[in-house]
Amino acid sequence: MNVPFIGEVPSDIVVSWIFVSLIGVLLLWWLTKKEQWPTIWEYARTTDNRKIGTMYILFAFLFFIRGGMDAMFIRSQLAVPESEFWVFQSQKYNEVFTTHGTVMIFFVAMPLLIGLMNIAVPLQLGANDLAFPYLNAISFWLFVSGAVIFNMAFFFNAAPNAGWTAYAPLSSDTFTTGPNNNYYIFGLQISGMGTILTAINMIVTIIRLRAPGMKLTRMPLFPWATLVTSFLIIIAFPVLTVALLLLTFDRLYGTSFFLGELGSPIYYQHLFWIFGHPEVYILILPAFGIFSDIISTFSRKRIYGYRSMVIAIALIGLLGFMVWAHHMFTVGLGALANSVFAITTMLIAVPTGIKVFNWLFTMRKGVVRIKTPMLFSLGFIPTFVLGGVTGVMLAVAAADYQYHDSYFVVAHFHYTMIGGTILGAFAGIYYYYPKMTGKVLDETLGRWHFWLFIIGFHLTFMPQHFAGLNGMPRRVYTYSWDDGLFLLNFVSTIGAFVMGASMLFVVWNLYKTHRYGEKVGKDPWDGRTLEWSVDSPAPEHPFDPVPQVNSRDAFWYAKISEESLPAAENPRPSPIPVQTIQPVVLAGILGVMSIGFIYQWVWMQVIGGVGVLSFFILRSLTDERKKAYRKEEES
Amino acid sequence: MKQTSEILFQDKRLGFFLYLVVEALMFATLFATYILFTPASVGADPSEVYELRTVVLTSVFLLSSSGTLMIAEKGLKTWDRKKIWIGLGTTFLLGSIFMGLEIHEFYKYVHEGYTITMNNFLSSFYVLVGLHASHVAFGLGWMILLMGQFKQKLPRSLFIEKHKIFNYYWHFVDVIWVLIILIVYVPYLF
Numbered sequence: 001m002n003v004p005f006i007g008e009v010p011s012d013i014v015v016s017w018i019f020v021s022l023i024g025v026l027l028l029w030w031l032t033k034k035e036q037w038p039t040i041w042e043y044a045r046t047t048d049n050r051k052i053g054t055m056y057i058l059f060a061f062l063f064f065i066r067g068g069m070d071a072m073f074i075r076s077q078l079a080v081p082e083s084e085f086w087v088f089q090s091q092k093y094n095e096v097f098t099t100h101g102t103v104m105i106f107f108v109a110m111p112l113l114i115g116l117m118n119i120a121v122p123l124q125l126g127a128n129d130l131a132f133p134y135l136n137a138i139s140f141w142l143f144v145s146g147a148v149i150f151n152m153a154f155f156f157n158a159a160p161n162a163g164w165t166a167y168a169p170l171s172s173d174t175f176t177t178g179p180n181n182n183y184y185i186f187g188l189q190i191s192g193m194g195t196i197l198t199a200i201n202m203i204v205t206i207i208r209l210r211a212p213g214m215k216l217t218r219m220p221l222f223p224w225a226t227l228v229t230s231f232l233i234i235i236a237f238p239v240l241t242v243a244l245l246l247l248t249f250d251r252l253y254g255t256s257f258f259l260g261e262l263g264s265p266i267y268y269q270h271l272f273w274i275f276g277h278p279e280v281y282i283l284i285l286p287a288f289g290i291f292s293d294i295i296s297t298f299s300r301k302r303i304y305g306y307r308s309m310v311i312a313i314a315l316i317g318l319l320g321f322m323v324w325a326h327h328m329f330t331v332g333l334g335a336l337a338n339s340v341f342a343i344t345t346m347l348i349a350v351p352t353g354i355k356v357f358n359w360l361f362t363m364r365k366g367v368v369r370i371k372t373p374m375l376f377s378l379g380f381i382p383t384f385v386l387g388g389v390t391g392v393m394l395a396v397a398a399a400d401y402q403y404h405d406s407y408f409v410v411a412h413f414h415y416t417m418i419g420g421t422i423l424g425a426f427a428g429i430y431y432y433y434p435k436m437t438g439k440v441l442d443e444t445l446g447r448w449h450f451w452l453f454i455i456g457f458h459l460t461f462m463p464q465h466f467a468g469l470n471g472m473p474r475r476v477y478t479y480s481w482d483d484g485l486f487l488l489n490f491v492s493t494i495g496a497f498v499m500g501a502s503m504l505f506v507v508w509n510l511y512k513t514h515r516y517g518e519k520v521g522k523d524p525w526d527g528r529t530l531e532w533s534v535d536s537p538a539p540e541h542p543f544d545p546v547p548q549v550n551s552r553d554a555f556w557y558a559k560i561s562e563e564s565l566p567a568a569e570n571p572r573p574s575p576i577p578v579q580t581i582q583p584v585v586l587a588g589i590l591g592v593m594s595i596g597f598i599y600q601w602v603w604m605q606v607i608g609g610v611g612v613l614s615f616f617i618l619r620s621l622t623d624e625r626k627k628a629y630r631k632e633e634e635s
Numbered sequence: 636m637k638q639t640s641e642i643l644f645q646d647k648r649l650g651f652f653l654y655l656v657v658e659a660l661m662f663a664t665l666f667a668t669y670i671l672f673t674p675a676s677v678g679a680d681p682s683e684v685y686e687l688r689t690v691v692l693t694s695v696f697l698l699s700s701s702g703t704l705m706i707a708e709k710g711l712k713t714w715d716r717k718k719i720w721i722g723l724g725t726t727f728l729l730g731s732i733f734m735g736l737e738i739h740e741f742y743k744y745v746h747e748g749y750t751i752t753m754n755n756f757l758s759s760f761y762v763l764v765g766l767h768a769s770h771v772a773f774g775l776g777w778m779i780l781l782m783g784q785f786k787q788k789l790p791r792s793l794f795i796e797k798h799k800i801f802n803y804y805w806h807f808v809d810v811i812w813v814l815i816i817l818i819v820y821v822p823y824l825f
């Protein structure tokens with residue numbers, strides 16, 4: 001499409017600009033009309049864990065729409081053989097599957113889970129906030145900054161196009177010129193920094209801020225999963241940071257770490273998967289934690305085999321670091337390496353199996369109430385088991401030569417990522433919605449959402465197993481009539497649109513609940529853990545007085561004996577909250593600096609760099625602890 | 636009962652140690668990169684690039700700065716303002732000399748034609764040692780800020796907190812330098 005003054009621009013980008021501008025104007029008008037600007041200003045300056053968690057989920061939902069639309073384009077292009085849907089062929093198709101994968105993993109799955117952690121984990125521990133409220137706001141705005149940088153790329157006709165793994169040498173400037181993959185690098189670096197800081201915050205909170213009597217062994221399973229996940233993050237993400245740093249040098253400064261005669265493309269693959277495989281456990285473990293708590297609540301029973309659940313989480317986390325080369329079976333690492341990694345991969349099925357049986361045993365003889373969060377948990381178990389079974393199939397190194405880079409792999413990881421992470425996030429959102437907003441989401445619409453989503457999901461991805469086994473490679477934008485893949489792909493496309501439709505029920509549900517929903521009390525689900533002992537929505541500084549915890553599920557047993565939780569005698573001081581716009585400013589400066597690097601405008605890099613360094617000084621001089629410490633000194 | 640500032644400091648210390656773990660893993664990955672690509676099959680060999688004199692000089696200045704910082708640490712314990720000034724001041728001075736020598740070293744290498752694009756040995760050398768040097772530079776800026784805050788008379792417990800966190804950082808940067816000597820320089824100097 002020819003745009004005046006700009007030149008040739010693909011029509012999807014033109015449509016997106018128009019669409020987004022319209023939405024933007026409408027949004028501004030609506031915010032002004034409803035006088036919502038003070039609320040926005042309040043949220044931009046907050047360091048409260050509930051508000052930050054809610055914003056994480058809100059932004060993740062926005063990016064979910066973007067990633068979902070990418071998926072619709074992919075499925076539309078693949079619906080029939082030899083099709084030419086809109087512009088999504090060859091390079092455009094590369095862009096659309098790259099952004100789909102990257103957005104869904106880094107800007108949807110991660111923030112959904114981190115958002116839920118923010119909301120639930122401090123409350124479940126009896127803590128009044130995360131250990132470092134200010135740092136938490138920084139983490140959140142770094143995520144937003146990274147996500148905005150990444151999503152900007154598309155609007156400037158420079159969407160990354162080397163797959164979500166950005167394998168070198170394809171991702172080096174020799175083979176993908178232009179700023180495209182620079183956007184990928186800087187988007188991930190900035191948001192990755194935010195993730196690392198969140199992990200640190202979570203670990204310190206869990207280790208040091210638990211209510212008196214809340215021993216580690218009395219914690220609910222979601223904080224346990226969060227703890228292990230956070231350790232995985234602080235070990236895995238630095239490796240990604242360095243891999244991307246080296247890639248940056250290859251792209252911008254002429255080195256050849258990963259390409260040419262001197263470089264080693266395999267080294268990039270190692271680095272990427274040393275990060276990338278733990279990353280998938282980073283995505284699944286919190287979901288496991290959420291399911292454990294939900295299944296226990298809605299079965300009115302203690303979780304079955306608590307200790308084995310904790311050990312299983314830890315084992316999965318540990319084994320998660322010993323399996324990365326199973327992504328590289330066909331690279332030619334040799335029979336010994338392949339065998340070792342095949343065995344460690346299969347071993348992961350053992351702790352995962354333990355967890356599945358424990359969930360089933362938790363429900364056994366329980367008083368099971370099937371509300372929406374429980375429905376998602378029930379949908380998760382068989383779906384995830386299917387994903388696990390195909391995982392073990394893929395772990396057979398010899399057989400993997402057949403499966404590798406085929407739709408069988410695509411089907412496998414969607415069964416684990418959607419069947420595990422996304423169902424877990426949905427379950428968590430329905431479950432914790434009262435703690436975020438004070439209202440329970442509508443049950444009927446929730447059920448519509450669940451059934452359409454799960455049916456659509458299996459329709460989409462079940463056929464992809466067979467398409468893969470019949471030889472359909474992933475990341476290819478077309479196939480011929482002779483391939484015999486038409487029916488499988490067509491069903492898959494129908495399923496994708498059913499899934500897309502189910503999300504409309506979420507939007508409807510949000511609207512309906514917001515408009516007509518009634519406020520609920522502290523404990524709408526008859527819960528077992530401390531978060532249900534505070535108001536809905538959770539106030540800032542929720543635990544006053546801080547409760548004394550004397551057993552696992554202490555709140556539940558207090559309810560049974562019709563007592564309230566005893567107040568702790570000497571609780572530790574709470575972290576110091578603050579209202580500040582600084583995190584937004586930092587996110588902005590880092591955004592400017594990244595654009596400088598993406599387009600290699602040195603003056604902009606310098607401005608951004610000076611800005612970041614000045615920010616450190618500003619931050620140190622405006623430390624919110626100053627007031628609190630001075631007061632202590634005077635007393 | 637413990638004071639608020641003490642407990643919040645312990646939170647911060649744990650958080651900062653975890654952050655140093657993150658940093659350590661980044662350096663570990665870069666060390667691995669260096670080991671993997673050194674020596675390179677073409678271009679300069681490390682033994683012709685490195686000079687014993689520079690390595691010894693830089694090391695003397697940086698490693699002794701960890702010692703002088705301990706004077707300040709002692710001063711913090713007894714709140715001896717003079718010791719803190721002396722400790723911070725000499726550490727800053729030694730760190731700056733190290734920084735100067737480091738810049739000179741890079742400048743000289745580049746002048747001799749050993750640029751970052753020559754081969755992967757030099758690429759990984761510059762990225763690894765450069766990242767360390769930028770940590771030292773950041774630490775120097777941090778010290779200036781700290782001295783400013785010392786003058787400004789923060790609440791004592793807050794200044795001690797900030798100073799201690801900086802000490803962890805500086806010692807960490809020194810430990811990384813020891814590893815650089817052992818892994819980057821020594822195998823090719825002797």
